[in-house]
Amino acid sequence: MQTPSGHPVESTSAQRVVVLVSGLGSNLAALLAAHEDGSYGARVVGVVTDNPAAGALDLARDAGVASVVVSTKDFEDRAAWNVGLAEAVAVFQPDLVVLAGFMRILAPTFVRRFEGRIINTHPALLPSFPGAHGVRDALAHGVKVTGCTVHVVDDGVDTGPIIAQAAVPVLEDDDEPTLHERVKVAERALLVETVGRIARDGLFLAGRQAVIGR
Numbered sequence: 001m002q003t004p005s006g007h008p009v010e011s012t013s014a015q016r017v018v019v020l021v022s023g024l025g026s027n028l029a030a031l032l033a034a035h036e037d038g039s040y041g042a043r044v045v046g047v048v049t050d051n052p053a054a055g056a057l058d059l060a061r062d063a064g065v066a067s068v069v070v071s072t073k074d075f076e077d078r079a080a081w082n083v084g085l086a087e088a089v090a091v092f093q094p095d096l097v098v099l100a101g102f103m104r105i106l107a108p109t110f111v112r113r114f115e116g117r118i119i120n121t122h123p124a125l126l127p128s129f130p131g132a133h134g135v136r137d138a139l140a141h142g143v144k145v146t147g148c149t150v151h152v153v154d155d156g157v158d159t160g161p162i163i164a165q166a167a168v169p170v171l172e173d174d175d176e177p178t179l180h181e182r183v184k185v186a187e188r189a190l191l192v193e194t195v196g197r198i199a200r201d202g203l204f205l206a207g208r209q210a211v212i213g214r
């Protein structure tokens, strides 16, 4: 169902998703497109960014989704910023927090607050090539296949239980932009599929095993 302005009416059964993003937001755009379908099971109710210039803010506005900027510049230190970030996210009462190109490391206090409900998309096949340069590092290593990973966020950097992965071939003439673009195509599809499945069937964790549905 849609409002006259074209925005979907909030469904009481849809899982509430908050997306944290630092940049362009093509993954956010894919989630916003998916939630237009009432059977998707998840709905983006808020976008939170650390970057006042994030393209994601325009995407949120155009989709009629609330957004908040929580800039490190507005806080005394990283601990205070983490508290401010957690408060901004909590306002939306999320069932799921999705890091979609969020380029900051979250403090354990943030992770505890939404424990087991934070997922991240990473542009490499973890546990290979964690960190901020997953595509560059895969290329430099000379792998022939890389890909993307959706995983549960724990206190480490890209170390949490893996939920889903997709493989992407590395071509001989690839550079970082061409490979990242191909990875992002797979990443968007995997993230949309995974968030929808989690929303509809639930995410269950047992140690390092992350399973959707039971």
Ligand code: GRF
Residues within 6 Å of the ligand: 021, 022, 023, 024, 025, 026, 027, 028, 100, 101, 102, 121, 122, 123, 184, 187
């Ligand atoms: C994605 O590849 C994400 O995994 C990485 O940065 C990219 C963000 O892309 N950390 P976008 O902002 O969703 O377009």
